[in-house]
Amino acid sequence: xxxxxxxxxxxxxxxxxxxxxxxxxIVNLDxxxxxxxxxxxxxxxxxxxxxxRKLGLYNKISKPLGTVLLSENKKEQIQQLLKxxxxxxxxxxxxxxxxxxxFQMITxxxxxxxxxxxxxxxxxxxxxxxxxxxxxxxxxxxxxxxxLKRQKLPSxxxxxxxxxxxxxxxxxxVSGETGxxxxxxxxxxxxxxxxxxxxxxxxxxxxxxxxxISAISVAERVADERAEPLRMGVGYHIRLEKELxxxxxxxxxxTTGVVLKQxxxxxxxxxxxxxxLDEIHERDIMSxxxxxxxxxxxxxxxxxxxxxxxxxxxxEKFSAYYDNCPHINIPGFTYPVQEFYLEDVxxxxxxxxxxxxxxxxxxxxxxxxxxxxxxxxEPHVRKLEANRTYSRDxxxxxxxxxxxxxxxxxxxxxxxDICEKEKDPGAILVFLTGFSHISNxxxxxxxxxxxxxxxxxxxxxxxxxxxxNQRQVFDKPPKGVRKIIIATNIAETSITIDDVVFVIDCGxxxxxxxxxxxNCQTLKPEWxxxxxxxxxxxxxxxxxxxxxxxxxxxxxxxxxxxxxxxEILRTRLENTILTIKILQLGKIETFLESLMDSxxxxxxxxxVNLLKRLNALDDTETLTPLGYHLAKLPVGPQVGKMxxxxxxxxxxxxxxxxxxxxxxxDAFVMPLGxxxxxxxxxxxxxxxxxxxxxxxxxxxxxxxxxxxxGRKQFCWNYFLSCHTLTQLQDMKKQFMEYxxxxxxxxxxxxxxxxxxxxxxxxxxxxxxxxxxxxxxxAVIKGKKFRNIVHTIEGEKAEMHPKSVLSKQVSxxxxxxxYYLRLRSTSNFIHDATLVHPLPLIFFGDNYTYNVDDSGTxxxxxxxxxxxxxSRSTNLLIKELRDRLNWxxxxxxxxxxxxxxxxxxxxxxxxxxxxxxxxxxxxxx
DNA sequence: GAGCACTGC
Numbered sequence: 001x002x003x004x005x006x007x008x009x010x011x012x013x014x015x016x017x018x019x020x021x022x023x024x025x026i027v028n029l030d031x032x033x034x035x036x037x038x039x040x041x042x043x044x045x046x047x048x049x050x051x052x053r054k055l056g057l058y059n060k061i062s063k064p065l066g067t068v069l070l071s072e073n074k075k076e077q078i079q080q081l082l083k084x085x086x087x088x089x090x091x092x093x094x095x096x097x098x099x100x101x102x103f104q105m106i107t108x109x110x111x112x113x114x115x116x117x118x119x120x121x122x123x124x125x126x127x128x129x130x131x132x133x134x135x136x137x138x139x140x141x142x143x144x145x146x147x148l149k150r151q152k153l154p155s156x157x158x159x160x161x162x163x164x165x166x167x168x169x170x171x172x173x174v175s176g177e178t179g180x181x182x183x184x185x186x187x188x189x190x191x192x193x194x195x196x197x198x199x200x201x202x203x204x205x206x207x208x209x210x211x212x213i214s215a216i217s218v219a220e221r222v223a224d225e226r227a228e229p230l231r232m233g234v235g236y237h238i239r240l241e242k243e244l245x246x247x248x249x250x251x252x253x254x255t256t257g258v259v260l261k262q263x264x265x266x267x268x269x270x271x272x273x274x275x276x277l278d279e280i281h282e283r284d285i286m287s288x289x290x291x292x293x294x295x296x297x298x299x300x301x302x303x304x305x306x307x308x309x310x311x312x313x314x315x316e317k318f319s320a321y322y323d324n325c326p327h328i329n330i331p332g333f334t335y336p337v338q339e340f341y342l343e344d345v346x347x348x349x350x351x352x353x354x355x356x357x358x359x360x361x362x363x364x365x366x367x368x369x370x371x372x373x374x375x376x377x378e379p380h381v382r383k384l385e386a387n388r389t390y391s392r393d394x395x396x397x398x399x400x401x402x403x404x405x406x407x408x409x410x411x412x413x414x415x416x417d418i419c420e421k422e423k424d425p426g427a428i429l430v431f432l433t434g435f436s437h438i439s440n441x442x443x444x445x446x447x448x449x450x451x452x453x454x455x456x457x458x459x460x461x462x463x464x465x466x467x468x469n470q471r472q473v474f475d476k477p478p479k480g481v482r483k484i485i486i487a488t489n490i491a492e493t494s495i496t497i498d499d500v501v502f503v504i505d506c507g508x509x510x511x512x513x514x515x516x517x518x519n520c521q522t523l524k525p526e527w528x529x530x531x532x533x534x535x536x537x538x539x540x541x542x543x544x545x546x547x548x549x550x551x552x553x554x555x556x557x558x559x560x561x562x563x564x565x566x567e568i569l570r571t572r573l574e575n576t577i578l579t580i581k582i583l584q585l586g587k588i589e590t591f592l593e594s595l596m597d598s599x600x601x602x603x604x605x606x607x608v609n610l611l612k613r614l615n616a617l618d619d620t621e622t623l624t625p626l627g628y629h630l631a632k633l634p635v636g637p638q639v640g641k642m643x644x645x646x647x648x649x650x651x652x653x654x655x656x657x658x659x660x661x662x663x664x665x666d667a668f669v670m671p672l673g674x675x676x677x678x679x680x681x682x683x684x685x686x687x688x689x690x691x692x693x694x695x696x697x698x699x700x701x702x703x704x705x706x707x708x709x710g711r712k713q714f715c716w717n718y719f720l721s722c723h724t725l726t727q728l729q730d731m732k733k734q735f736m737e738y739x740x741x742x743x744x745x746x747x748x749x750x751x752x753x754x755x756x757x758x759x760x761x762x763x764x765x766x767x768x769x770x771x772x773x774x775x776x777x778a779v780i781k782g783k784k785f786r787n788i789v790h791t792i793e794g795e796k797a798e799m800h801p802k803s804v805l806s807k808q809v810s811x812x813x814x815x816x817x818y819y820l821r822l823r824s825t826s827n828f829i830h831d832a833t834l835v836h837p838l839p840l841i842f843f844g845d846n847y848t849y850n851v852d853d854s855g856t857x858x859x860x861x862x863x864x865x866x867x868x869x870s871r872s873t874n875l876l877i878k879e880l881r882d883r884l885n886w887x888x889x890x891x892x893x894x895x896x897x898x899x900x901x902x903x904x905x906x907x908x909x910x911x912x913x914x915x916x917x918x919x920x921x922x923x924x
Numbered sequence: 925g926a927g928c929a930c931t932g933c
Binding site: 210211212237238239240242255256257258259260261262263264265266282284285286433434435436462463464488489490492493494509510511512523525567575633634635663664670675679731734737738787800801802806822824825826828830 | 925926927928929930931932933
């Protein structure tokens with residue numbers, strides 16, 4: 001048995017994969033091939049340089065970044081330490097015991113677990129009490145009035161048909177537009193039917209919702225309709241908040257993620273009789289995942305009923321996916337909304353675009369695109385000309401390529417026009433793409449002088465603006481005052497404003513995508529889908545007939561996609577892959593191929609490779625002990641690793657603050673026009689510590705240490721959202737629960753001193769952040785920081801202006817780690833922490849060294865980061881690094897609270913590492 | 925010099 005768990009040469013960071021290039025021949029050529037002409041030559045060099053950068057051949061990363069120096073005194077200390085700890089780190093027996101336990105946890109598959117599924121059990125006593133309760137309620141006056149209202153909903157007329165279909169089939173698709181009442185009624189139909197037939201104890205319904213707010217509000221609504229408080233027959237369960245109803249004879253509204261997490265423990269969904277998946281047409285990852293997973297579950301649980309609910313458009317797709325299961329459509333009810341398009345708006349306002357020939361960026365490219373547009377629009381304009389429904393001017397404007405760009409002046413003209421001509425005093429809701437457009441329009445409206453406060457209430461609405469939580473969005477304004485809301489697509493689903501009568505839809509939406517080739521996320525405006533356009537339109541008809549203006553032509557409307565791309569095709573897949581693994585769904589590719597829409601194999605490969613590099617998956621794509629823990633934590637793998645190391649290094653509180661802020665969202669708000677002030681306050685709070693991540697810690701830490709009034713004041717002073725900070729605080733507590741269940745901590749208070757021995761040691765906290773975020777490393781390019789950095793993948797990137805580092809001018813290290821790189825208007829790194837070389841040398845993967853005439857060169861991460869040092873320094877660092885990584889791997893495989901006051905030799909290494917080393921290493 | 929929107933026992 002000895003040697004089975006021998007100290008391995010592997011890094012804690014895991015093995016890496018060699019970078020590959022399909023263009024090696026190009027990279028190696030010095031000059032372009034002679035047959036190329038003109039622009040082709042330029043493209044050749046651009047492409048070559050990009051490839052070279054990716055291979056690390058063409059930037060300063062290829063050279064050593066400096067020399068690592070250790071003082072003689074320090075060397076002496078390390079030698080002592082190595083001597084004193086050399087014999088004690090092999091603990092084969094305990095490690096092996098854990099391995100066996102772990103092996104049992106990760107092998108096996110979901111089929112086995114499903115085999116043990118049992119049907120929901122019946123209790124006649126409960127059946128009777130539920131029946132009596134229901135019978136009593138029928139004479140309750142409030143219930144009766146609510147019932148009258150419910151009976152007016154279109155879904156009520158289909159009640160018997162829906163029940164019959166569900167009774168006769170295991171899977172049913174119910175489709176219907178907003179207003180048909182399917183979300184609130186279908187679950188009640190089922191429950192009431194069971195109760196009335198004296199089998200209420202057999203009924204426990206889960207209904208999933210894609211958003212937290214809808215889960216709560218639907219639950220409250222349904223409980224109200226049943227004239228009972230929450231937690232009797234109706235409840236909800238979302239992350240961090242739950243009001244659960246009784247076990248039997250009840251309905252729970254959950255977010256999809258909650259159900260998926262529950263299925264990690266109980267894939268059979270024991271005790272559940274019906275699962276309703278609502279809003280599945282939105283195609284978010286979690287419901288796509290659940291739809292596929294349920295396909296396996298229902299094979300073994302024949303008594304479990306699945307009801308898929310979607311919008312009407314495309315609902316056949318879901319039915320087809322479930323072997324053409326029966327499908328019922330409920331007609332919707334909303335007030336009629338008249339739709340107008342760009343040509344109508346131009347006619348109405350007489351608006352004229354700028355001359356399109358004015359230079360806009362890359363001229364030749366633009367000229368080509370302009371031509372494409374003119375060819376596209378010409379047939380449509382010809383038709384309009386023939387019909388003579390629109391003026392000559394309108395046709396001229398439609399031919400202008402600028403007609404396809406988002407034009408704030410046009411929107412302003414339209415708003416003014418509505419305000420002048422439309423007698424109805426209803427609110428106007430404008431859909432824009434983002435912060436800058438909202439800000440611009442707001443300014444233009446102010447400057448125009450046509451919107452005095454006495455007659456208009458203008459409300460910008462964006463997730464980063466404090467207005468989101470304010471009442472004024474929903475309040476009906478006084479008589480004679482018109483409300484104008486300028487919003488992002490937050491007003492499409494998340495925020496519902498009832499008194500809207502006019503909608504202006506700019507036709508664009510910002511979408512994230514995952515660019516596999518460049519291994520980065522993108523955020524770019526795109527045309528809306530028909531589903532978006534119709535959702536936006538629907539916002540005008542909630543209380544009375546309305547009008548919707550789409551700012552694109554009818555010709556463009558014909559080309560729009562029906563739906564947005566499913567989320568699973570637009571995002572990184574690390575979390576999805578970990579979920580597949582923890583649910584024991586077998587081979588990653590096989591499961592992903594069985595989804596309704598499968599991600600590209602390359603996208604899967606990129607994510608699998610990162611997970612291997614993080615040492616979460618081994619070469620056979622099996623979870624490692626680290627991977628097992630990461631899959632249990634509801635965060636991305638890098639943030640999860642950071643949390644685990646925060647526990648081991650006893651700096652848990654600050655690391656948790658950073659982790660939850662990165663994974664959820666930071667708490668900073670951005671009132672319109674206060675951008676500079678916010679930046680200033682952020683820098684003040686960050687105290688020049690060279691880290692956006694520590695800033696997140698500072699914000700939460702200061703908040704937690706204040707009393708109620710102090711918190712309010714603090715949030716006000718530093719542009720922070722009290723609500724978000726409280727949520728973050730709750731999330732920290734939730735992670736303590738997880739860590740407690742995993743045995744990494746033995747109490748649930750994140751501030752407990754036992755887990756925060758080193759929390760004031762910010763160098764150590766930074767090192768833990770670095771260990772988590774690796775391999776997201778970048779090198780600052782010049783001596784003077786001009787915001788330009790190179791990632792170690794060889795991508796050129798720019799520091800995002802919101803980062804505190806974007807204003808910093810001098811640096812004591814050329815290295816930084818980051819969480820998010822997002823390509824929007826530029827390739828931006830959104831957040832960063834400056835790090836010294838040593839944490840990278842210790843936590844990076846693929847440590848190698850090379851000795852030649854010029855001395856010793858250490859390199860990290862497949863030769864992407866190089867440092868010079870003396871021979872003896874290299875040997876010491878290497879040995880210390882091996883010990884540390886071995887110990888960390890041991891700790892992860894054998895979770896337990898690290899006793900920092902203990903005298904064990906392993907503690908000696910951790911203590912040495914955290915107290916004596918991190919900032920004392922100089923780089924020349 | 926810039927920030928679509930969601931979500932996790």
